[in-house]
Amino acid sequence: MSTTQSDRLRGLLEPLVAAKGLDLEEIELSKAGRRRMLRIVVDSDEGVELDACAELSREVSDALDASDVMGEDEYVLEVSSPGADRPLSEHRHYVRAVGRLVKFQLVEGGELVARILDVDDEGMDLEVPGVKGRKATARRVAFTDIAKARVEIEFNRKDKKEEEA
Numbered sequence: 776m777s778t779t780q781s782d783r784l785r786g787l788l789e790p791l792v793a794a795k796g797l798d799l800e801e802i803e804l805s806k807a808g809r810r811r812m813l814r815i816v817v818d819s820d821e822g823v824e825l826d827a828c829a830e831l832s833r834e835v836s837d838a839l840d841a842s843d844v845m846g847e848d849e850y851v852l853e854v855s856s857p858g859a860d861r862p863l864s865e866h867r868h869y870v871r872a873v874g875r876l877v878k879f880q881l882v883e884g885g886e887l888v889a890r891i892l893d894v895d896d897e898g899m900d901l902e903v904p905g906v907k908g909r910k911a912t913a914r915r916v917a918f919t920d921i922a923k924a925r926v927e928i929e930f931n932r933k934d935k936k937e938e939e940a
Contacts, residue, residue, distance in 0.1 A: 781802065784804075785802060787838055787839070788835060788838075791831065791834050791838060792831065795817075795831055796819060797831070798818050798867065799815070799817060800857055801815070801857075802814070803816075809849070810850060811845075811849070811850040812850065813845070813852050814853045816855055816856065816857050817854065817855075818871070820871060828855060828856065832853075832854040835852060835854060860925055860926055861925070862925050863877065863925065866894070866896075866918075869918075869924075870894050873893065873894060874891065875926050875927075876888065876889070876890050876904075876926070876927040877891055877924050877926055877927060878925050878927050879916065879923070879924045880921070881916075881922060882919070882922045887901075887903070888904070888927060889914060897917055899916055899918075900914075901913070901916055
C-alpha cells in the first residue's frame with residue numbers, strides 16, 4: 776500500500792472509528808487473488824463487541840464507496856478486533872494488558888515472562904512467577920528496555936472473581 780493511499784485511508788477512517796469510541800490499531804491492504812483485502816483492526820479499553828465491528832464495517836463501507844480512496848478495483852473489507860496474542864507496541868496496549876501474563880523480549884537480550892501489575896509513563900511493575908514452588912518476585916521494567924512484547928494465552932488461570940469466592 777502506497778504511503779499516499781495509506782494516509783488517505785487513515786484520514787478517512789480515523790474519524791469514523793473515533794466516533795465509535797474506538798482506537799484505529801491497524802490498516803492492512805493486501806492482494807487476495809484478483810481482489811484486494813482491506814483489513815481494519817480496532818480496539819478499546821473495554822474491548823470490541825461483534826455488533827460494534829459490524830456497525831463500523833457498514834459505515835466504513837459507505838464512506839469508502841463515497842470516496843475514491845480504493846479506486847475502481849474490487850476489494851473485500853474486514854473490520855475486526857486484535858487477536859488475544861497480538862504484539863504490544865503502544866502505551867495503551869500495556870494498560871489494557873494489566874493483569875495479563877506477557878512474554879517480553881528485552882533489548883539487552885533474553886526473555887522474561889511476567890504478569891503486568893501496573894503501568895505508568897516510564898514503564899511497568901511486573902510479577903515474575905516463581906519456579907518450582909518458589910514465590911513470585913516483583914520487577915520493574917522500563918519501556919525502553921523492551922524490544923517486543925506479546926500477551927501469553929492462559930487456559931487455566933482462575934478469574935479474580937473466582938479466587939475471591
